Amino acid sequence: MASIRTFVTMTTDKENLDEVVGIFQTFIKDVQEKDYGILTYHYFIDDGDRPVIHVFEEYESSKAHLDHFANIDQEAVGRLVQLVQLSDPHYYGEPSDEERELLANFGNVHYHRPLVSIEDPVAQT
Numbered sequence: 001m002a003s004i005r006t007f008v009t010m011t012t013d014k015e016n017l018d019e020v021v022g023i024f025q026t027f028i029k030d031v032q033e034k035d036y037g038i039l040t041y042h043y044f045i046d047d048g049d050r051p052v053i054h055v056f057e058e059y060e061s062s063k064a065h066l067d068h069f070a071n072i073d074q075e076a077v078g079r080l081v082q083l084v085q086l087s088d089p090h091y092y093g094e095p096s097d098e099e100r101e102l103l104a105n106f107g108n109v110h111y112h113r114p115l116v117s118i119e120d121p122v123a124q125t
Contacts, residue, residue, distance in 0.1 A: 002093060002094070002114060003039055003058050003059060003060050003061070003093065004058070004059050004061070004062060004065055004091065004092065004093030004094075004095070004099075005040070005056070005057065005058045005059075005091075005092040005093060006055075006056075006057045006058075006059075006065075006089060006090065006091055006092070007054070007055065007056055007057075007089070007090040007092070008055050008086055008087055008088075008089040008090070008106075009052050009053060009054050009055070009086075009087040010052070010053040010055065010080075010084035010085065010086055010087070011050050011051070011052050011053075011084060011085045011087075012050070012051055012053065012083055012084045012085075013050065013083075014049065014050075014051060016083045016084075017051055019079075019083060020053070020080065020083050020084060023076045023079060023080045023083075024043050026073055026076045027041075027072065027073070027076065028041065030071060030072060030073055031068070034071040035064070035067065035068050035071055036064060036067070037059055037060035037061055037063070037064025037067075038057070038058070038059055038060075038064065038068060039058040039059065039060055040056055040057060040058035041056075041057050041058075042054075042055070042056045042057075043055055044056075053084070062093075062094075062095065062096040062098070062099050065099060066096075066098055066099060066102065069102060086106070086107070088107060088108045088109065088110055089103065089106050089107070089109045089110070090109070090110045090112060091103060091109055091110070091111050091112065092112045092114075093112075093113070093114065094113060094114065095111060
């Protein structure tokens with residue numbers, strides 16, 4: 001089964017950045033303690049008057065992706081959405097019906113189906 005990836009950006013005010021980072025740290029702690037099958041979980045930032053945070057996630061399966069959402073700290077999510085403006089999310093892979101239903105809550109999700117890839121990039125090294 002191919003992995004799935006998601007990408008979104010979040011814009012926030014500089015004065016909220018420390019609190020946003022604290023929320024991300026909560027998510028990372030939860031991922032390490034509660035989740036399985038998360039291959040990538042990264043946050044990057046463009047500095048500026050309104051910092052833009054880039055969020056990259058990769059899961060080994062649709063089930064791991066759905067279970068991550070079931071395990072996530074809902075109170076932290078609620079606070080995060082008060083502090084940031086989300087871009088349209090991007091989903092790379094073949095979503096299950098359950099994922100499409102879940103992601104419908106995030107607005108205009110852009111779905112990108114696989115075309116061609118290196119099957120096992122690690123084996124190439």
